Amino acid sequence: MSRPKEMTRAVIVGHKSILKETIDALHDTNLFHVEDFVEDESGFKISKPFKNAGEVSKKLVKIRSIANYLGIESKKPVVQKTDSVLRELDSKLDELDRTISAKTESISQLENELKDLESQKRDILPYLSIDLDFEYYRGYESLRVFAGTVKGSLEESQISSITQAYELYFDPQSKAVVLFVAKNDADKVYELLQGLGFKEFRVPERGGVPSELLRFIEQKEAEVTKRIESLKGEIESLKSRYADFILASDEVLTIESQKAELPLRIATSENAFIIDGWTPAEDYDKLVSVVSSATKGKAYITSLEIHHEDEENVPVEYNNSKVVAPMQEVMDLYSRPKYTEIDPSSAIFITLPLIYGLILGDIGYAMILGGLALAIKTLVKSDAVKPLMNILIYCEISAAFFGVLYGEFLGFSLASLHTEHGVVPGLIPGWETITLFEGIGGEVFTFPVHRSHMIMTMIGLSIFVGLLHLNLGYLLGFSNVARHHGMKHAILEKGSWMIIELGAILAAAGYLSVGGSALMYVGAIVLVLGIVMLAMGEGIAGVVELPSLMGNVLSYARIIAVGLSSIYIAGTVNDIAFGMIWADHSQIGFAAIAAILVFMLGHGLNSVLSIIAPGLHALRLQYVEFFGKFYQGGGRKFNPFGYIRKYTEE
Amino acid sequence: MVDGATAGLFLDAAGMKALGAAIAISVTGYASAIAEKDIGTAAIGAMAENEGLFGKGLILTVIPETIVIFGLVVALLINQ
Numbered sequence: 001m002s003r004p005k006e007m008t009r010a011v012i013v014g015h016k017s018i019l020k021e022t023i024d025a026l027h028d029t030n031l032f033h034v035e036d037f038v039e040d041e042s043g044f045k046i047s048k049p050f051k052n053a054g055e056v057s058k059k060l061v062k063i064r065s066i067a068n069y070l071g072i073e074s075k076k077p078v079v080q081k082t083d084s085v086l087r088e089l090d091s092k093l094d095e096l097d098r099t100i101s102a103k104t105e106s107i108s109q110l111e112n113e114l115k116d117l118e119s120q121k122r123d124i125l126p127y128l129s130i131d132l133d134f135e136y137y138r139g140y141e142s143l144r145v146f147a148g149t150v151k152g153s154l155e156e157s158q159i160s161s162i163t164q165a166y167e168l169y170f171d172p173q174s175k176a177v178v179l180f181v182a183k184n185d186a187d188k189v190y191e192l193l194q195g196l197g198f199k200e201f202r203v204p205e206r207g208g209v210p211s212e213l214l215r216f217i218e219q220k221e222a223e224v225t226k227r228i229e230s231l232k233g234e235i236e237s238l239k240s241r242y243a244d245f246i247l248a249s250d251e252v253l254t255i256e257s258q259k260a261e262l263p264l265r266i267a268t269s270e271n272a273f274i275i276d277g278w279t280p281a282e283d284y285d286k287l288v289s290v291v292s293s294a295t296k297g298k299a300y301i302t303s304l305e306i307h308h309e310d311e312e313n314v315p316v317e318y319n320n321s322k323v324v325a326p327m328q329e330v331m332d333l334y335s336r337p338k339y340t341e342i343d344p345s346s347a348i349f350i351t352l353p354l355i356y357g358l359i360l361g362d363i364g365y366a367m368i369l370g371g372l373a374l375a376i377k378t379l380v381k382s383d384a385v386k387p388l389m390n391i392l393i394y395c396e397i398s399a400a401f402f403g404v405l406y407g408e409f410l411g412f413s414l415a416s417l418h419t420e421h422g423v424v425p426g427l428i429p430g431w432e433t434i435t436l437f438e439g440i441g442g443e444v445f446t447f448p449v450h451r452s453h454m455i456m457t458m459i460g461l462s463i464f465v466g467l468l469h470l471n472l473g474y475l476l477g478f479s480n481v482a483r484h485h486g487m488k489h490a491i492l493e494k495g496s497w498m499i500i501e502l503g504a505i506l507a508a509a510g511y512l513s514v515g516g517s518a519l520m521y522v523g524a525i526v527l528v529l530g531i532v533m534l535a536m537g538e539g540i541a542g543v544v545e546l547p548s549l550m551g552n553v554l555s556y557a558r559i560i561a562v563g564l565s566s567i568y569i570a571g572t573v574n575d576i577a578f579g580m581i582w583a584d585h586s587q588i589g590f591a592a593i594a595a596i597l598v599f600m601l602g603h604g605l606n607s608v609l610s611i612i613a614p615g616l617h618a619l620r621l622q623y624v625e626f627f628g629k630f631y632q633g634g635g636r637k638f639n640p641f642g643y644i645r646k647y648t649e650e
Numbered sequence: 651m652v653d654g655a656t657a658g659l660f661l662d663a664a665g666m667k668a669l670g671a672a673i674a675i676s677v678t679g680y681a682s683a684i685a686e687k688d689i690g691t692a693a694i695g696a697m698a699e700n701e702g703l704f705g706k707g708l709i710l711t712v713i714p715e716t717i718v719i720f721g722l723v724v725a726l727l728i729n730q
Binding site for chain 2: 332333334335455456459551554555557558561616617619620623624
């Protein structure tokens with residue numbers, strides 16, 4: 001069981017003239033967690049950022065907005081030299097900025113033009129069926145022009161009954177009307193038109209025949225769209241050309257800005273600075289030598305003793321092997337351990353996959369999900385996804401192991417089973433179930449373990465696993481308390497729980513066995529002793545908590561409960577699918593295809609459920625039942641001043 | 651059913667057992683659901699403020715799951 005990495009509190013003091021060198025050296029080592037200075041009455045003040053800070057952050061904002069606009073994503077890094085990136089930065093950034101803003105400006109201009117053309121087109125469209133030059137619509141002294149639509153149909157006779165001096169163009173399909181009448185009769189004609197639901201159009205101010213105008217506008221639209229496309233294509237090519245530059249300069253500028261802003265977090269007087277912080281004890285010597293050589297020995301570095309009351313605030317860095325490391329994600333999801341605590345990563349490295357496997361226990365699903373996790377791990381290059389996939393792989397290995405023990409494959413039983421109603425054949429011919437010993441409640445314990453035929457035995461076993469798990473928690477808690485408050489407290493606070501369990505088990509054994517009543521009394525005495533110790537250790541609150549022990553233990557019954565639900569879903573899918581196939585009498589027809597579909601969809605669904613249900617329940621047993629026995633959490637993350645370079649190097 | 655009437659019961663013993671098990675499971679299922687509904691809503695609200703609370707929210711949300719597990723244990727004991 002590991003503890004977090006041992007930390008050393010280091011203080012670096014020096015003259016302001018070497019501040020920049022010191023900061024550069026610290027940033028390069030990426031080993032020093034800087035403790036932010038809070039101004040107090042000591043007379044020290046936080047300093048101002050370096051002069052280039054404003055410039056750097058301005059450029060950083062610019063480059064990030066460009067990256068955002070171009071939609072640049074992190075990709076396989078092409079490592080560049082920092083110097084060359086910095087040298088070209090200004091000119092390239094300006095050029096990029098200028099080209100992009102010029103291009104976006106012309107794009108927005110062209111888009112406006114496109115909108116304009118669109119509205120012109122809308123104006124012309126109604127006139128299309130009456131192909132008259134727009135010049136004819138205006139400039140008359142004695143004529144009135146009506147252009148628009150009517151709702152019903154318009155007969156020439158209706159107009160000719162009012163006046164003879166007219167010229168009518170009517171398209172019965174689109175109901176478009178263009179009517180020229182003498183001004184004298186215009187009012188009457190207008191009344192008639194209004195009766196027909198006349199709606200007037202605006203006459204475009206330009207001249208020309210509508211059909212030709214439309215052709216002209218459409219041609220122009222195509223041209224403008226093409227130009228927009230080509231500009232967008234050019235921007236896209238900028239993206240591929242400048243992606244490396246943008247990623248590299250973002251990194252360089254981020255580093256510069258971190259360095260330039262560090263003075264805001266440290267204590268300074270008129271001429272001196274003090275940087276206070278933490279470094280892993282194993283790296284302290286390295287830190288000293290790096291800073292000394294960078295400042296030619298002018299900086300004074302010393303380590304401070306960690307006071308007992310400060311221990312809670314020490315930043316925490318995990319100290320696990322590579323195999324256990326993925327479990328740190330599970331820890332961080334809950335809460336990072338305190339510096340003073342045992343880091344239970346290596347415990348849950350065993351118990352989480354173990355309980356997951358106990359619940360799922362199916363070779364088929366383990367293979368499907370394990371393969372999926374492997375595929376995602378190799379295909380997705382994200383640092384956030386990898387540990388999760390590793391955890392899933394651990395869990396699936398365990399599920400495959402228990403799958404062999406349970407003899408299950410996608411809900412099918414691999415071994416044949418002899419029951420009162422006859423022999424149920426298994427998937428693997430010749431694999432017979434062996435009866436090992438009597439289980440609970442008249443059941444028999446067999447290999448492979450047919451979970452659905454020995455439910456009571458499995459509940460008992462689940463609870464036994466739970467007892468082991470909880471007691472591991474008490475042992476870890478015992479070690480935590482013993483380390484910080486002494487052995488007496490440890491025995492009273494955590495040991496008492498184990499004594500209570502022992503008493504309860506003895507009493508139960510005495511009660512169940514015939515004539516063993518003496519054992520029952522011994523158990524009762526041990527139980528009372530444990531309760532008294534608990535009351536001494538944790539006070540009345542501890543005694544109130546007593547019933548929760550039973551709740552915690554029974555909670556482990558979910559191991560078999562959730563497992564059974566998975567088996568029943570898989571079994572139902574198999575029954576439906578194979579029922580359909582047998583119904584078809586070995587003809588490849590619709591039912592067979594539907595059966596295959598049901599089989600695949602059903603097991604696909606159950607595979608997804610097989611991550612969620614066993615995963616969540618296994619996790620919950622860690623978080624609630626296991627951690628509740630010893631774990632506090634709430635440690636600060638060790639966050640060293642520095643940057644892990646991906647796209648640049650010194 | 652004449653048999654049921656002669657037995658003086660609506661159901662035979664096995665039927666009553668099955669019904670009892672069903673009640674044990676369904677009522678505790680509802681109880682868990684009601685409790686988890688309130689906790690889950692609050693947990694999502696808290697997560698909207700601070701994403702780091704996911705782990706704690708998850709734990710608090712699944713605590714009432716134990717109720718339905720008890721129900722299941724009782725149902726299995728009834729059917730013994």
